[in-house]
Amino acid sequence: MSAQAPSSVVLVRAERFVPNQATAADNAFQAAPPAGRSDEEISALALAEMDAVARALREAGVRVHVFADSDHTRPDSVFPNNWLSTHAGGSVAVYPMYASNRRHERRADVLEMLKSSYRVQTIIDYSGLEPDGIFLEGTGAMVLDHVSRVAYAAVSYRADTHVLERFCTDFGYEPMAFDAVDSSGVPVYHTNVMACIGTDVALVALDMIPDHARRAAVRERLTVNGRRVVELTEMQVREFAGNAVELCGRTSNGRRRYVMAMSSRARRSLRDDQVAVIEESCEIIDVDIPTIELAGGSVRCMIAGVHLDRRRDDGHRPASAAVAAIDEERGLGA
Structure with missing residues (x-):
């Protein structure tokens, strides 16, 4: 199994969803909801999209833990x-976390589920850096190459290089920080909107890295072990083509199945030649999530991958009542 593609994920099923005004200032991907739509209508549409993502992943044979919020x-x-x-x-x-109204998204019940269902040896908590104005917003701020042990990060308010270095020391990654901007000179707020790293393929908007030497260094590091690079345009990035994630599922007969999960909007933005390169190593699975994308994130942002070994004594049961029922389709269990 690839170290890059987790076979289990955590999703959060949020009953209340609206684009966050506290993050709009530096997130150029956010958009206002359609005029005349109430918050209740927006939330209902987003909830249906969250369920569609969970359903698509389960149908691909990915183990999905859904937490209600x-x-x-x-x-x-x-x-x-x-x-x-x-x-x-x-x-x-x-x-x-950069925005103060996002800091209570951290949930003890998610961590408890991980500890009870998977083998967790240590939890390193960097959240105490928030009062000092130092932020590193997880695998939004970093795109991690788990195979070559490299942490790619577009420098921003949400990706401080000092805590990036600390993370890399603690977890054994090589830091690869760079500046990335759009055609108007606006910094990319999260690295995972412009880059996705799979086992054998990477989707990345190299042209958004203005320093040519750094751009070449990123390309070289991505391809050193034979990985192919699909170069995205800024337009494709704005359609969330970079906000994808490789996962490992199972077919109906139990064989491994590698998939690249992305939004339908992202899939439509890709050229046929780009799709062909991606599908040489994994199948594209796309879900239409236009409401959720109003918040400036897409399918990758919704997924926290579980790169942990499962406990075999977990009884195939969620650890908390907050965890929604998990499908046991295709004989995979919970």
Whole structure:
């Protein structure tokens, strides 16, 4: 099994969803809801999209842990990858968040589920850096190459290089920080909107890295072990083509199945030649989530991958009543 593609994920099913005004200033991907739509209507549409993502992943044979969230003060809780990451060998990281109204997205019940259902040796919590104005928003701020052990990060308010270095020391990654901007000179707020790293393919907008030497260094590091690079345009990035994630599922007969999960909007933006390169190593699975994308994130932001070994004594049961029922389709169990 690839170290890059987790076979289990955590999703948050948020009953209340609206684009977060506290993050709009530096998130150029956010958009206002359609005129005339109430918050209740927006939330209902987003909830249906969250369920569609969970359903598509389960149908691909991915193990999905869904946590309900009825707290109306957490507009971005559908994006758990910003506060949580897991790592082979039993390590978990908890991250400092830039927007104050996002900091209570961190949930003890998610961590308890991980500890009871997977082998967790240590949890390193960086959230204490928030009072000092130092932030690193998880696998939004970093795109991690778990195979070559490289942490790619576009420098921003949400990706401080000092805590990046600290994370890399603690977890054994090589830091690869760079500046990335759009055609108007606006910094990219999260690295995972412009880059996705799979086992054998990477989707990345290299042209958004203005320093040519750094751009070449990123390309070289991505391809050193034979990985192919699909170069995205800025337009494709704005359609969330970079906000994808490779996962490992199962077919109906139990064989491994590698998939690249992305939004339908992202899939439509890709050229045929780009799709062909991606599908040489994994199948594209796309879900239409236009409401959730109003918040400036897409499918990758919704998924916190679980790179941990499962416990075989967990009884195939969720650890908390907050965890929604998990499908046992295709004989995979919970």
